[in-house]
Amino acid sequence: MPAEELVAVVALTDDPPDEGAVATARHDLQRLPGVGAVVLLQASSPVAVITWAHLQAKASAPGLAPLLVVLASRFYAVVDGDLQPWAPASPAPRPLAPLRAVARRGRNAVTVPPRRRVASARRRLWRRRFLARLRWEAWLAGTDLEVRVSKDLYVEPGTRFHLAQGKALLEIGPRCRLLSGTLLRLRGELLIGPGCEIRQDVSLNVKGRLRFTGRNVLGKGAMVHADAEMLWEWGACVADYVTVLDTHHDLDGTLVQMLDQGVTAMPIVLGAASFVGSKGTVMPGVRVGRSSVVAAGSVATRDVPDGAIVGGIPAKVIRQR
Numbered sequence: 001m002p003a004e005e006l007v008a009v010v011a012l013t014d015d016p017p018d019e020g021a022v023a024t025a026r027h028d029l030q031r032l033p034g035v036g037a038v039v040l041l042q043a044s045s046p047v048a049v050i051t052w053a054h055l056q057a058k059a060s061a062p063g064l065a066p067l068l069v070v071l072a073s074r075f076y077a078v079v080d081g082d083l084q085p086w087a088p089a090s091p092a093p094r095p096l097a098p099l100r101a102v103a104r105r106g107r108n109a110v111t112v113p114p115r116r117r118v119a120s121a122r123r124r125l126w127r128r129r130f131l132a133r134l135r136w137e138a139w140l141a142g143t144d145l146e147v148r149v150s151k152d153l154y155v156e157p158g159t160r161f162h163l164a165q166g167k168a169l170l171e172i173g174p175r176c177r178l179l180s181g182t183l184l185r186l187r188g189e190l191l192i193g194p195g196c197e198i199r200q201d202v203s204l205n206v207k208g209r210l211r212f213t214g215r216n217v218l219g220k221g222a223m224v225h226a227d228a229e230m231l232w233e234w235g236a237c238v239a240d241y242v243t244v245l246d247t248h249h250d251l252d253g254t255l256v257q258m259l260d261q262g263v264t265a266m267p268i269v270l271g272a273a274s275f276v277g278s279k280g281t282v283m284p285g286v287r288v289g290r291s292s293v294v295a296a297g298s299v300a301t302r303d304v305p306d307g308a309i310v311g312g313i314p315a316k317v318i319r320q321r
């Protein structure tokens with residue numbers, strides 16, 4: 001590796017580290033221009049971008065961990081050169097930068113095809129309508145709603161909302177897509193990480209905390225019910241008409257209608273790069289292992305080992321990948 005090639009150094013602050021966040025960080029950092037490798041270290045602070053030569057020089061020093069600078073797991077930038085002299089220097093301000101920005105916009109107005117300009121304006125309009133309708137529905141329902149949505153969100157018309165009194169949180173990261181017919185029932189926290197795609201007619205019923213780490217895809221007609229804590233690690237995907245629910249009704253044998261009895265919620269984890277086939281079901285309390293596959297039409301009632309292919313009702317291990 002050339003001595004001046006950039007190396008992204010990610011310090012893991014969690015103990016044990018969040019494997020989904022680590023995978024997302026590694027994937028995103030490797031796409032940065034000039035980054036030749038990603039090095040993972042256990043330290044008390046998160047991320048810096050330095051040169052390979054300097055990493056080799058500092059690797060044996062006892063103070064390497066304190067040298068790393070805090071950055072959130074979804075944001076990557078070069079650290080301040082004044083506070084951290086070993087980091088690459090930030091570019092000097094360019095006096096004509098505002099003029100260049102205006103010139104670029106003028107050039108794009110001439111060179112970008114009209115269809116692309118119209119499509120871009122339509123996407124911006126859809127996003128503004130989505131946020132306006134969401135806040136209007138929250139006001140009508142008396143919901144204390146906190147919204148954090150990326151500017152490049154792609155959301156199609158036809159998204160529906162069901163809100164109730166109380167607090168709710170909606171956070172949508174960059175490069176996400178919400179297709180038409182999506183139903184959001186928000187009574188808890190819904191955190192959608194970068195690069196996620198929610199396809200047509202998906203229903204998300206959130207009363208607890210539902211977190212999509214990143215690059216998660218939900219197929220058409222999928223239904224997710226999260227009354228407790230539900231985590232989708234990086235790259236976990238489901239096909240069409242899949243059901244993932246973390247609650248079951250308490251059947252105590254009394255002559256009381258089932259809907260009038262209580263429910264029990266149990267957390268669910270879908271491991272990194274796992275996949276659930278069409279019309280599959282993941283039951284409460286199940287952990288689907290990393291890189292595992294639940295076959296189409298199967299019902300996962302117990303934990304799925306890492307790298308396993310399971311199928312049937314109830315799902316059993318068929319073989320390892």
